Amino acid sequence: MNVGIVRFPGSNCDADVYRAVTEGLGERATYLWHKSHDLDGVDVVVLPGGFSYGDYLRAGAIARFSPIMREVIEFARGGGLTLGICNGFQVLCEARLLPGALVRNQGLRFRCHDTRLRVENANTPFTTAYRDGDVLRIPIAHGEGQFVADPDTLDALEAEGRVVFRYVDERGEATPEANPNGSARNIAGIIDPAGRVLGLMPHPERVSLPVLGKTDGLGVFRSLLDAVRGGAGATGVPAEAGARIAGAAAGTGAGR
Amino acid sequence: MTETYSVDVRITPREGILDPEGQTIARALGNLGYEGVTAVRAGRLIELVIEAEDAEAARATVERMCEELIANPIIEDYAVRVREGVPG
Numbered sequence: 001m002n003v004g005i006v007r008f009p010g011s012n013c014d015a016d017v018y019r020a021v022t023e024g025l026g027e028r029a030t031y032l033w034h035k036s037h038d039l040d041g042v043d044v045v046v047l048p049g050g051f052s053y054g055d056y057l058r059a060g061a062i063a064r065f066s067p068i069m070r071e072v073i074e075f076a077r078g079g080g081l082t083l084g085i086c087n088g089f090q091v092l093c094e095a096r097l098l099p100g101a102l103v104r105n106q107g108l109r110f111r112c113h114d115t116r117l118r119v120e121n122a123n124t125p126f127t128t129a130y131r132d133g134d135v136l137r138i139p140i141a142h143g144e145g146q147f148v149a150d151p152d153t154l155d156a157l158e159a160e161g162r163v164v165f166r167y168v169d170e171r172g173e174a175t176p177e178a179n180p181n182g183s184a185r186n187i188a189g190i191i192d193p194a195g196r197v198l199g200l201m202p203h204p205e206r207v208s209l210p211v212l213g214k215t216d217g218l219g220v221f222r223s224l225l226d227a228v229r230g231g232a233g234a235t236g237v238p239a240e241a242g243a244r245i246a247g248a249a250a251g252t253g254a255g256r
Numbered sequence: 257m258t259e260t261y262s263v264d265v266r267i268t269p270r271e272g273i274l275d276p277e278g279q280t281i282a283r284a285l286g287n288l289g290y291e292g293v294t295a296v297r298a299g300r301l302i303e304l305v306i307e308a309e310d311a312e313a314a315r316a317t318v319e320r321m322c323e324e325l326i327a328n329p330i331i332e333d334y335a336v337r338v339r340e341g342v343p344g
Contacts, residue, residue, distance in 0.1 A: 057325070103269075104276055106274065108276050108277065108280060146274075148331060
């Protein structure tokens with residue numbers, strides 16, 4: 001697997017993703033410069049965390065028009081596996097590859113601490129290393145992470161199994177207290193209708209190596225590896241997830 | 257012939273979108289003893305100077321800019337005001 005990591009001016013979690021892939025999995029990673037128009041034949045594209053373009057205007061709003069985003073959007077729309085972490089999630093929403101938006105945290109503070117995430121759908125190319133209901137400890141670090149969308153969109157996300165991660169408490173319940181930023185329905189991560197584009201605010205790459213203290217986040221990258229190697233990477237969404245995810249595009253991403 | 261127009265774009269959180277910044281300002285005003293403040297919404301102001309055929313063309317262009325970049329219609333409302341000339 002070759003994971004492409006886009007570097008915008010202000011990206012600052014690019015090296016963390018690089019090491020999660022290269023040291024955590026022993027796979028290949030390639031940095032992709034924001035001014036480039038070449039994805040270098042990578043199997044997966046990651047938009048990493050950071051403060052692209054200083055978060056000017058809105059977080060992710062300027063990065064969304066970076067030269068390389070033309071190719072990233074084409075890749076994602078064609079079924080290419082695309083992962084947006086934190087600022088990357090904001091960019092994916094600004095690019096309309098994912099619905100809704102991420103706005104200022106309800107408490108106005110920048111929140112930087114561990115959260116508990118419940119895996120709501122282990123049947124995506126990003127989560128097959130987990131089981132439904134698993135509770136992971138993964139940190140957040142953001143000021144604009146409150147996920148908002150209109151009620152119809154939220155209902156559709158829930159009904160189609162597209163809420164992939166939710167903030168929960170130590171008992172695994174999605175309480176208001178466990179919600180670090182006021183996100184609608186405690187949503188921490190969502191996937192697109194085809195099940196190929198995931199955005200999440202927490203940082204799995206920061207808990208992906210033993211030296212970092214925890215490896216709860218490595219499963220995201222291991223799942224991607226499984227998807228690329230065998231099943232879903234070549235053929236699209238696994239059958240069962242396809243049934244759960246309405247509108248799954250058939251046969252997308254072949255050969256990626 | 258093109259004319260110069262000053263355009264203000266006022267961006268505010270959309271109705272129904274929580275505005276924690278506005279709420280915090282409202283609370284702080286209350287703490288300072290200001291009574292009777294019933295609503296505060298916090299947004300941003302973008303000032304542009306633009307060359308266009310006429311005021312309508314200037315407005316249409318800036319509205320397109322708003323839809324594409326300046327505002328995010330999912331979470332924000334925008335209001336465009338066009339005046340002739342450069343701001344004094």
